[in-house]
Amino acid sequence: MKIDGDVTLQTKLLKITHTANDEAVLNEAAKLLREGHLVAIPTETVYGLAANALDPKASAAIYAAKGRPSDNPLIVHVADVSEIPPLVKHVPDALYRLAEKFWPGPMTVIMEKSDAVPYQTSGGLDTIAIRMPSHPVANELIRRSGVPLAAPSANLSGSPSPTCAQHCVDDLTGRVDAIVDGGACEVGVESTVLSLCTTPPAVLRPGAVTLEMLRETLPDIVLDPGVFHHLSDDRKVMSPGMKYKHYSPKARVVLVRGKREKFRKFVAEQPGEFGILCFTGDEPYFTHPCIIYGTEGDAASQAKHVFDALREVDKEQMKLVYVRVADDEGIGQAVYNRLLRAAGFEEIKL
């Protein structure tokens, strides 16, 4: 994809060291954000490319830096529920109940937007996605900048989401003003996105806050069909982000669902050179190069490593990779959703 953002910026690397120096780092990053600049910041899910959500120029700069299609709306990050009423037409009752249970944390809620939110931030939509992150650095930066922060994942559009500062450095050096290094992300996959603008409410993107968890608060919530099925581009999609190819290494990615032994037999029959994305303990069973993306039966560990593993595929210059998929319960749904997109929905069930 052609990316027209300016690649001549001096990108500052600001490191959180848990020392007295962090004060200066946070203030410098907050000042950049307040003045309309772009700063990659850590959150508990993935790194976000942040800018003032109320400044149309700052939001437009995010799209340019990422090479993101302009109809793919941004998530607005707040530090407190009290910041939400000015951003939306009205606050649905359900929002308060959800906030009490799941915020701060990896949940994003779509509501009708107010006139205060520029269309550059909402991707031209009349709705707005809002999230309150739990990462202390993200929280501090929202507070200190004094503005809500629009922040999509801090990767180049289409590539795997960034789960550490080095991923942001690899993708965004020269395109953003600063990258705040707050270490590796705790969750590893992006937040659960749900819409309160539909009846019934719907999960548009699975994440660490699972459908089962949400059902306790919203018993009638449904999973949007786009989560696990390919929707043609001309169909009106609920979440514009779902229609784009995502998280893709340059390699062809093929998902293979099956137990280790069946998977081993399948792989042994495949011709040519390829790599394998698999689980801890799988390596001795294969002669092809393996990249580990977590432990079988532990979807949280897979969530934490899946994007790094997809980036590794390109670093190893693999042309084709078979991915062993096993778990799709709980946060495993989020891992499976991201892998399906990385594979362009190519999956073999053994």
Ligand code: TXA
């Ligand atoms: O965990 C996360 O959510 C991370 C961190 C940085 O907070 N952010 C993130 O943003 O993943 P992004 O832009 O990469 O993904 C946002 C998704 C996209 O699929 C987008 O289409 C959808 O949310 N979205 C945002 N606003 C929407 C809206 N108003 N209606 C429908 N979908 C929306």
Ligand code: MG
């Ligand atoms: Mg993204």
